[in-house]
Amino acid sequence: MLSDILPTGFEIGVRYGKVEPGDVVAVVGAGPVGLSAMMTAGLYGASRVIALDVDSNRLDQAMGFGATDSVNSGDSDWAEQVKAKTDGLGVDVAIEAVGLPATFEACTQIVRPGGSVANVGVHGASVELRLQDLWIKDIAITMGLVSASTTPMLLKLVTQHKLDVEKFATHRFDFDGFLEAYETFEAAAETKALKVTIHR
The missing domain is CATH 3.40.50.720 (NAD(P)-binding Rossmann-like Domain)
Known part of the structure; x- marks a missing residue:
């Protein structure tokens, strides 16, 4: 994010x-x-x-x-x-x-x-x-194209709970659900997915 x-x-x-x-x-x-x-x-x-x-x-x-x-x-x-x-x-x-x-x-x-x-x-x-x-x-x-020069400032706001970036991750999967994650993201209109995360 x-x-x-x-x-x-x-x-x-x-x-x-x-x-x-x-x-x-x-x-x-x-x-x-x-x-x-x-x-x-x-x-x-x-x-x-x-x-x-x-x-x-x-x-x-x-x-x-x-x-x-x-x-x-x-x-x-x-x-x-x-x-x-x-x-x-x-x-x-x-x-x-x-x-x-x-x-x-x-x-x-x-x-x-x-x-x-x-x-x-x-x-x-x-x-x-x-x-x-x-x-x-x-x-x-x-x-323009993003430079990400503001990322350190945005990170501070996230750590201070001023920006809730967790909301973007609407669906979470482990590695066994990799294909399901892609299918969920592909059908975002039906699944209401914003971003899917894959973790161990």
């Missing part, structure tokens, strides 16, 4: 997104990295964290990771629901944590003028950047 997902969500999402005290943050994608961004957004004083996903189970889980609100992005009026939770202008910081063109586009739709879009997801396909619509909104778009 501390070698990858937590520093990725924090460094590339929260820090690059320049979350400030009082900000409203939307995280598009409630997988482990998105949940890490939700968990750490409070470190920088986010007043509200809106989780977006198409999986209702992941949205339920997000409420235990720092989200204050959730929106099913499969709903036809998802963008209006997000804007209704702000003052109608959109969120201060939109964090993309999936890596799909549609989720990046979603972030650009819900960010307020003067806000930030922090792209965390790894994209395997080209993304359309609608500069003709975005330039006048004066938004910043950031992205």
Whole structure:
């Protein structure tokens, strides 16, 4: 958790997104990295964290990771629901944590003028950047690869029980259950798995 997902969500999402005290943050994608961004957004004083996903189970889980609100992005009026939770202008910081063109586009739709879009997801396909619509909104778009330079600080917060990373490990297996662990993770939508751990 501390070698990858937590520093990725924090460094590339929260820090690059320049979350400030009082900000409203939307995280598009409630997988482990998105949940890490939700968990750490409070470190920088986010007043509200809106989780977006198409999986209702992941949205339920997000409420235990720092989200204050959730929106099913499969709903036809998802963008209006997000804007209704702000003052109608959109969120201060939109964090993309999936890596799909549609989720990046979603972030650009819900960010307020003067806000930030922090792209965390790894994209395997080209993304359309609608500069003709975005330039006048004066938004910043950031992205990057995690350096894990914040891991020592995050580790201190974990040891002080300020960040509960144990929640990510939803299923535990010993070495005899190796194949079952893979099957559980492969069927995460049915098993409600976030991360599986294998131990001796």
